[in-house]
Amino acid sequence: MIHAYRLHGKGIVLDIGSGSVHVADPLAYEMITQWEQARRPVPGEPEERTELRTEIEALIRDGKLFAPERFGETDFAALAAQRETPPVVKALCLHVSHTCNLTCDYCFAQAGRYCGPQALMPFGIGKQALDFLLGASGTRRNLEVDFFGGEPLMNWQVVKDLVAYARSREAEMGKRFRFTLTTNGLLIDSDVIDFVNREMANVVLSLDGRKEIHDSLRRTVSGKGSYETVVPKFRDLVQARSGKNYYMRGTFTHANPDFTQDIYHMAALGFRSLSMEPVVCAPESPHALTKEDIAQVLQEYERLALEMARRRGTAEEFSFYHYLLDLAHGPCLFKRIAGCGSGTEYLAVTPAGELYPCHQFVGEKDFCMGDIWRGVTNQALRGAFCGCTLYSRPQCRECWARLYCSGGCAANAYHASGSIRGIHEEGCILFRKRMECAIWLAAERFGNG
Amino acid sequence: MQHIQTIQTRDFAGCGECQTSERKEAE
Numbered sequence: 393m394i395h396a397y398r399l400h401g402k403g404i405v406l407d408i409g410s411g412s413v414h415v416a417d418p419l420a421y422e423m424i425t426q427w428e429q430a431r432r433p434v435p436g437e438p439e440e441r442t443e444l445r446t447e448i449e450a451l452i453r454d455g456k457l458f459a460p461e462r463f464g465e466t467d468f469a470a471l472a473a474q475r476e477t478p479p480v481v482k483a484l485c486l487h488v489s490h491t492c493n494l495t496c497d498y499c500f501a502q503a504g505r506y507c508g509p510q511a512l513m514p515f516g517i518g519k520q521a522l523d524f525l526l527g528a529s530g531t532r533r534n535l536e537v538d539f540f541g542g543e544p545l546m547n548w549q550v551v552k553d554l555v556a557y558a559r560s561r562e563a564e565m566g567k568r569f570r571f572t573l574t575t576n577g578l579l580i581d582s583d584v585i586d587f588v589n590r591e592m593a594n595v596v597l598s599l600d601g602r603k604e605i606h607d608s609l610r611r612t613v614s615g616k617g618s619y620e621t622v623v624p625k626f627r628d629l630v631q632a633r634s635g636k637n638y639y640m641r642g643t644f645t646h647a648n649p650d651f652t653q654d655i656y657h658m659a660a661l662g663f664r665s666l667s668m669e670p671v672v673c674a675p676e677s678p679h680a681l682t683k684e685d686i687a688q689v690l691q692e693y694e695r696l697a698l699e700m701a702r703r704r705g706t707a708e709e710f711s712f713y714h715y716l717l718d719l720a721h722g723p724c725l726f727k728r729i730a731g732c733g734s735g736t737e738y739l740a741v742t743p744a745g746e747l748y749p750c751h752q753f754v755g756e757k758d759f760c761m762g763d764i765w766r767g768v769t770n771q772a773l774r775g776a777f778c779g780c781t782l783y784s785r786p787q788c789r790e791c792w793a794r795l796y797c798s799g800g801c802a803a804n805a806y807h808a809s810g811s812i813r814g815i816h817e818e819g820c821i822l823f824r825k826r827m828e829c830a831i832w833l834a835a836e837r838f839g840n841g
Numbered sequence: 842m843q844h845i846q847t848i849q850t851r852d853f854a855g856c857g858e859c860q861t862s863e864r865k866e867a868e
Binding site: 405409410411413414415416417419420424432443448449451456461473480482483512532533536596719720721722723724726727728732733737738795834835838839840 | 843844845846847848849850852853854856857858859861862867
């Protein structure tokens, strides 16, 4: 199986069986995409076609074009059977705060409360969660803890105390913690900056781009826009960590399908690691992207790739989360098939100590998996998530992008289709376009040495 | 004349130490 497309003057051919990426000139593109006919020599054909046929046949022999898939569902099942049982847990999303000092209209967590009461995680709950992770992580050495909310800085002392506790257990347990934090920025001060830059491997700073866009949806409880408050704080934090290991992370909605303007705005502010994500909400929401919006967004992704190529090597260069594609050293096959590990390797912990498959399921009682004292008690649910791979979704079987997306997001699928084994069709359309653009950028870089 | 450029990729065909979305050390 191949996927061929043209973008910004390049003909690109992806070989799905092997993962090979080819940049083809117009004649090669034509012959590859019509290979059933082109494979047969035609008497008197131009010598160029004969040479090209030899070139294509060599790629086929090398297993880099029209390669058969050398693995399948049964191979994956055999790999999965070799893993530790019960499944190890290696990552936790700690909901240290189920409250927020912003009232963003599009928040999937309903102002950080997740359909429940406002709550802050006590240190004792967080400590028990870390003990649960240490005990449930089996032979895994690298453990991940993300401080999330709500707004985690509203429970800042507990965050600091939990990091200190985890660090105190690393040597004894032979583990290494990787901490991350997501914040809206309102409570950033010098203490936060010092601690975050010392202890957090990555930090996500929520900014929606242009001031009028950001302030229209990201307002304080009193209704005041937050842009003027958070931008200087974000700049201080990023500068203090030497511009490394952070993401400016925005959300775009029906109000700004021209989201690339928000990306360029963030770049103009001096930020270099950028991410803008489509809003995920009910279709009837006024913020939901319409079909017309989606069509524009697809064009914006293409324009973004072109602009990034233009800026490469200049002082204005920036990175875009979805275009960070490592073709030469990508993930192993297991991860390509199993996906993010939600409900198996990755769990979310509420302020009360309940376990959920991931942060997007928190508050949906049918998805409670257990708690940090007894561990995962809902084995049927864990089994459902263990079996939730790209092979479990019929729609993925014929999709060229399946080994890049790993079957997509279970939560988005559930909210869109009612099943964690469904798909979020809008998300698929956007993902495929982003992959085409990311691979085009890689090809552009390759072509320019 | 070469008509096709092939970009070096890792063949699609697990230690569990990857980040949720650490070969890095070996390289």
